[in-house]
Amino acid sequence: MIPDPNSRPRLAPGCRLGENNNQRVLLMPERALRLNGPSLEIVERCDGKHTVGQIVAELQKIYSKAVPEKVQEDILGYLALLHDQRALDFDL
Amino acid sequence: MTSTVPNPLALIAELTHRCPLHCVYCSNPLEMQARANELSTEIWSRVFREASEAGVLQADLTGGEPLARTDLVDLIRAARAAGLYANLITSGLPLDEAKLAALVEAGLDHIQLSFQGAREDTANEISGTKSHAHKLRVLDWVKQHRIALTLNFVIHRCNIDQLEEMVALAESSSATRIEFANVQYYGWAFANRENLLPTRRQVNDSAEFMKREQERLRGKIRLEFVVPDYYAKYPKPCMGGWGRKLMLITPSGDALPCHAAQVIPGLSFENVKDRSLGEIWEQSSAFQKFRGEDWMQLPCKSCDRRELDFGGCRCQALLLAGDASATDPVCSLGPLRPKIDAMLTGINTAPSPQVFVKPPWLYRPNPA
Numbered sequence: 001m002i003p004d005p006n007s008r009p010r011l012a013p014g015c016r017l018g019e020n021n022n023q024r025v026l027l028m029p030e031r032a033l034r035l036n037g038p039s040l041e042i043v044e045r046c047d048g049k050h051t052v053g054q055i056v057a058e059l060q061k062i063y064s065k066a067v068p069e070k071v072q073e074d075i076l077g078y079l080a081l082l083h084d085q086r087a088l089d090f091d092l
Numbered sequence: 093m094t095s096t097v098p099n100p101l102a103l104i105a106e107l108t109h110r111c112p113l114h115c116v117y118c119s120n121p122l123e124m125q126a127r128a129n130e131l132s133t134e135i136w137s138r139v140f141r142e143a144s145e146a147g148v149l150q151a152d153l154t155g156g157e158p159l160a161r162t163d164l165v166d167l168i169r170a171a172r173a174a175g176l177y178a179n180l181i182t183s184g185l186p187l188d189e190a191k192l193a194a195l196v197e198a199g200l201d202h203i204q205l206s207f208q209g210a211r212e213d214t215a216n217e218i219s220g221t222k223s224h225a226h227k228l229r230v231l232d233w234v235k236q237h238r239i240a241l242t243l244n245f246v247i248h249r250c251n252i253d254q255l256e257e258m259v260a261l262a263e264s265s266s267a268t269r270i271e272f273a274n275v276q277y278y279g280w281a282f283a284n285r286e287n288l289l290p291t292r293r294q295v296n297d298s299a300e301f302m303k304r305e306q307e308r309l310r311g312k313i314r315l316e317f318v319v320p321d322y323y324a325k326y327p328k329p330c331m332g333g334w335g336r337k338l339m340l341i342t343p344s345g346d347a348l349p350c351h352a353a354q355v356i357p358g359l360s361f362e363n364v365k366d367r368s369l370g371e372i373w374e375q376s377s378a379f380q381k382f383r384g385e386d387w388m389q390l391p392c393k394s395c396d397r398r399e400l401d402f403g404g405c406r407c408q409a410l411l412l413a414g415d416a417s418a419t420d421p422v423c424s425l426g427p428l429r430p431k432i433d434a435m436l437t438g439i440n441t442a443p444s445p446q447v448f449v450k451p452p453w454l455y456r457p458n459p460a
Contacts, residue, residue, distance in 0.1 A: 014202045014240020027177040086268040
């Protein structure tokens, strides 16, 4: 799937941010993902308030030295991956 | 933690061996712990804190039936307070609406509900209990809560032809994950294996079905499928490798590297009542025994796959080869594969299994 820029991603039931020994993690059924740098910046914004478009714009600002199109492509890819893992729902 | 030993990631907390079901493939040991030997709420709470300090992220609260413990709400609260993800693995039988609400309120993250089939007659026969109808009610109650739900189906010869109905059941629920786990042949399942092992045709059909359904359900339900290793070419990386990821605590507090480790002679297990969980993980002789590669025999020792499957399952090696350090006998590169093949030949040349003729099951009883 390609996330709709106007949709608002939020963590699916049973998925939440956690922390262990100063490492942020995304906890989900039978799985956990370590979050660092951009992946943490993305997941922290999956709060049902930010739209996909807003997340892209904010990260393009944070990573202003990177090519903006590449930042967008990486974010959309990561959101799609989390969706396939059933870690995200997208509200329209 | 020392740098040589990786962190444990999940703690399997067997809170009790008591259970209203009598499943013929139960993963509990043949000798079960009585209620009087079960750890207290306080000790479990300490174990959860120590687990989190050792790097554990998830607590799998299981049994027996964890709801047989009257302090389950407190235990979930304790697991969450320790910073763990709280996962409940349950038959759903002792659950009612109020109890479920209390568990969710205490911080339960994920409920994994076991089903013994998609049809009432099969499910009740396998569990030795009238259990199926109540589980369907539980599915309705779970819909009222914002909580992750997995439907867990243990698959074997008598229910492997119901996969389509099982998926339909999951789709009618709020599940975001289905786990189809083929029976693993230890303990009660090993005793009942003649009547549980599927045929080769069933296994092939089911593998194709799983691939199709994973694609169809992508983004809706995560479908996970554990292949039956007797039919596999290579062994499973049992527990993700001995002492690498998982730690199991028995109802009385013994710390085991896997569910069945007690069948291996000569291993001695330390108890969380005597020592901290982190120390046991790093130093206990049972966890050291098959950690790494030093224990391996040929062909494992020189095999390119040894970092993929870690030589397979130690308990299966003991059960079938009589030597826990042997290559897992299901491995096609190992010397004992013909023994497995002979077993499968018997299953696959027998007249087609009559599901409605009740086999002489050995049911799992309840501890005192």
